Structure formats: C-alpha cells, structure tokens
Amino acid sequence: MKKKHYTLNKYLFIELLATIALIVLTLFFYFFHIGHRTPIKIGATYMTMNNEFYPILNEQIANKINNKNDLLLSRDPALNQRKQIEEIHSFIQKGVKAIIINPVNGKSSQLNKALKEAKEAGIKIIVVDSPIKNSKYIDCTIESDNYHAGQLDAKYLLSQRKHGKILLLEHKSAISGVERIKGFTDTIHKSKYAKNFKIVKRLNTYGQSETSLPLVTKTIKEGTSFNIIMSLNDRAAIGALAALDSTKYPHRVFVYSVDGSENMKKMFSINPNIKATVAQSPLKMGKVTTKVVYRLIENKKVPKKIIIPVDLINQKNLTQHNISGWQ
Template identity: 50%
Template sequence: MNAQQTKKLQIRKNSWRNHKFMILEFLIAVFFIAVVWLLFIANPAQKRQTKIGASYMTMNNSFYPVLNEQVANYVNDHHGRLYNRDPALIVSKQVKEIDTFIAQGANAIILNPVDGNSSQIEHALHRAKNKGIKIIIVDSQMKSTRYVDCTILSDNYRAGQLCAKHLLKTKRHAKILLLEHYSAFSANNRIQGFTDTIKRAPNAKNYRFVAKINTYGQSEITLPLVEQALTHGQKFDTIMALNDQAAVGALAAIDETKIKRPIAVYGVDGSENMKKLLGVNPNAIATAAQSPVKMGRIAAQTAYQLLADKKVPKKIILPVYLLTNKNINQYNVLGWQ
C-alpha cells in the first residue's frame, strides 16, 4: 500500500470516527431532552397548577367543613391547590375573600354566599368572571345567576315539604314557631316548602304560624331567642327550624327552661348532633337529610369539568330524605351522609 492509499484510509477512519461521535452526541442530546420532558412536562405536578378558592358563609357548622374536605381531597388528587376561607357570616369579609382569590390567580371559585341578595357579592363575582374564573355556588343560590356557571344544592323546598307532611300526618293541629335565616335562599326555600304544604292541607285551619325568628341558623343565637319566646312569647307546640343547628339550639332552650309540655322540633340537614337526639330527646321529631359529602364531591368535579371546557348543567339538585324518631335506627348516626 503506497503512501497515498494509506492517507486515504486514514481519512476514512477519521471520518467514520467523527461520524460515530456525532451520532453519540445526538443520542446523548435526545436522552437529556427526554429526561427533561419526563421531569417537567409529562409529570402532572409540574404542569400549571389549578387553583381553586372556596368560601362558605360560616365554618361554624359541620356541614361546610365536611363539604370542603371532599373538595380538598379531589383538588389534592388532581395536584391542584385549594384556598379555603371563612367569612363568618359577614358579607364584606366574603367580598374581600373573593377579591383575594382573584389576586391569587384562582381558576375557579366555589362559593356558599353569606347573602344571595347581596349586590356586593354579585359585583365581586362579576370581577372574578371578567378574569375568566369559573363560579360554582353550593348549598344556596344567588338572586342573579348572571356570573354563575353552576349552582349545586339540595332539594331545599322538598326538605320543607317532607317535614310538613310528617307534621300533618302525626298531629291534628299545631301552633308553629318558624326559625329562619332571612338572607339565605336555601333557608327560605325550606321554610317556603314547609309553609306552602301546611297551607295547602285540607285541614290547614288547624295549623297556625304564631311567630318567626331570624336565627342565622346558629345554635348559640337560637338558644336565647327561643328561651325568650318560650317565657315571654305566644305559646307554641311545634318548631320548624331552617337547619339542624337551629333545631339543636331550640331543643337546648326547651331543656333550659324546663318546659314540661311536648314541643315537636323539626330540622333540615341530617347532622350528627340532630341524628343522635332523634329517639332520645322526646321533642326531637325529624330532620330532612342532605349530603355534604356528595355535594362537595360534585362541586369539585364540576369545577374541573368547567376548566376543561366541558358542558355542565346550570343547576344540580340533590335529593333529600326524612329521618325521624321512628326510623333513625335504620341509619348511621355517626357523621354525615
């Protein structure tokens, strides 16, 4: 082999060696790109995190912590972030919470309005809507649904109906005290369902509404007000409470004043406290049960469906059923359903 041939062979070897190095460098680059893609793109935790704000009229009612727990579980399972706030029944505080959610870049807001009639809350929801935030209302309603994507609530009107039908079936006449929460649509619907059913009864004249009290659905507010009604107000033998918290407060007031005559107390919720009193306290008659567990799960699912641009119903109504002092043994009294 002459010198020229040797030189050509060496050039070929060097060329092949350089080619191999280029292939190796390309494979290494592809490998690192794949690693980066797996770590920062394919990994859900590294995607743009979904942020959800949740504000309920008060956390001083076990219904809302249970509802919120279901929301939190769902958001965590989807690697999102939940901001939870408690306005403690103060409209201005809830408005600030909504504005905070907007500033934090929330993608959706789950709201139980302090006052469904509030123009302040409606304006806050308008600000949120202008930022593209999805709005889900739970356990109550806004008077205007202009800025609301979905409202999820129990069949509150039927809850009142169930209590009224039980009263009509078990008592031939009654003097009724109503415990209300004037600014909550859910409470108003329950009381409306109750009063409408009584008024439509063939023997409606035997049932008289003697008074009503705004209790805000809170036991500690209800107790002294019902005590006062028992000692200084008109006599009554039946109480229809907007929720179990008010019903429990009324039952405590009856015990405190040591009233001997029977007073039938009805509530709405199916809370653990009320369920434990059914069949034990002779004045605890019934409660129309709803499920914060189911409501919270559906609220979270709906939020994510909206964020995925999927169609959802404008309103979702969840069923209720009656728990009484006669059938309570058929149900679990521990916790919520």
C-alpha cells in the first residue's frame, strides 16, 4: 500500500514539474520575442521647430510610436531646404519604413528627387500640414483646411468692416501659407465690397515672428499706411503686433491670423488689435498621422488626402476653446 502511494506521489510530482517547466518556457519565449522585436524606424522632418505647432505635432506622433516600442527619428532643418534633403537621404540610409515630412519648400524639384529616391527604396511618405505640389511620390497628405481658414478670416473681416488697406504676411514657399492667403484674398475680391479694399504690401515673413517684426517695422517707417493685417500664422502676426507697439503706430489695426496657438489666444484679452485666428489642431493631426503611418507600413489602403476641419476663434467664442494650450 505504501509503495503504491509513493508511486502515485512520484507521478504527481513529475507532472507538476512538467507543468511548471512548460509555463516557464512559454513565458521565456514570449518575453524573448517581445524583448528582441526589431523596432520599426520612422523618420520625421519639419520645416522648423521654431514654431510651437510642430513640437506639439511631433510630440503626439512620438508618444504613439514609442508606445508601440518603435523609434521616431525627428529632425529640424530650420527652414533650410538643402538640410531637409540631406535628412531624407539620412533616413534612407538608416532604413526607415516611413517618412513624415513637413516641407521647407513644397514646390522644390530637388525635394521631389529626394522623395523619389525614398519611394524607390520602399519607404512610405506622409506629408503633414503643408502639401507638396508634385504629389506623385506621396502616399498621403494630411493638412488643415488651409484655403477655408483664409476664407473664415475674410468673412469675419467683412462682417466688421467694408473698406480698408491690407498688409499681407506670407510664406511663399509653404503651400499651406499660400492657400491661406489665397482663401482670404479670393473672398475679399469676390465680395460686393471688393473695390473698397486695397492690398498695400505683401511681406515674405517665412511665418516667423523674428522675421515679421523687422519687416513690418521697416514698412511702417517707410510710410506705408494700413489698417488690416492678414497673417499666414500666429507667429508672424505676433511679430507684427510687436512692430506696431515698438513704432507706436498711430492707427488702429485689425489683425487676422491662422493657428489658434496658446500665445495668440491669451493675447486676445490684452491686445484689442487681435480680431481673429483660425484654429487648426496639431493634436488631431498627430493622431491621424500616426494611424496613417502604420496602415501604410502594413500595406493597407489610406486616402490620398486627409483634410482636417478648422474653425474661427474671436473674442466672442474664445471661452469655448482651450486657452492654455492647443486644440
């Protein structure tokens, strides 16, 4: 009887050891596989990080990519087209699976040549915020409704004024900026008050406050008179506001812009010159971009173009928006 009981315990013990060994081996292979998964490399290059829109956009993308244990290589060409092209070549050499690009110059043939090389290397290409004129090598373009942003500013202007002298703050190599200004001017020209408005000057500010400040200051000192400013973005608008203050410009100026940045929203309460900014959302753009990137890497279909809606912010509806950050 004792021998039979001993034999039974022996088999139970062996079965228990086998079960434990199986569990240990399963866990070992699981964690070995997870720990040794080769991260997917994704490249991102923005025209400049000297604009809070792009760091916020990049942060959204980076968070989601990092959560998947993959690697985002972020680059800042600082508005230098040659440097951005070098960054693309570097991405190709590093073996990225996708490139997210916000082009310094959306009309550049040299940039298209670099993107062609990336495409031929099997890399997916996603354009964000500002489109590229030749979309032949682009898998998806994700942008705000830039033309409509300009329209919204113009319509709001027309609801307030029926005449005026307009100073335009542009970024001629950024198609997004060109579309915003065109949406604005087209709407003015098509209105019944078109003859009452005059564009007195166009300044190529590159969307930077440190560029718009001296250019607007020079324009004022040269004697150019204006009472309306339409800016392609908030950074250039803020530089213009600083120029108005520093020169003690004697006339009331209505300022319209695009972005809905935290700085601009906070300035509504302290600067009566600010009339409107059209809000775009780097938070939403980041989420959409990441989703598109992985669908493309998995060889799934995505739309050729994705347009993210915009809305106008003014003094009346300011409290409906997040004043302490981006939307």
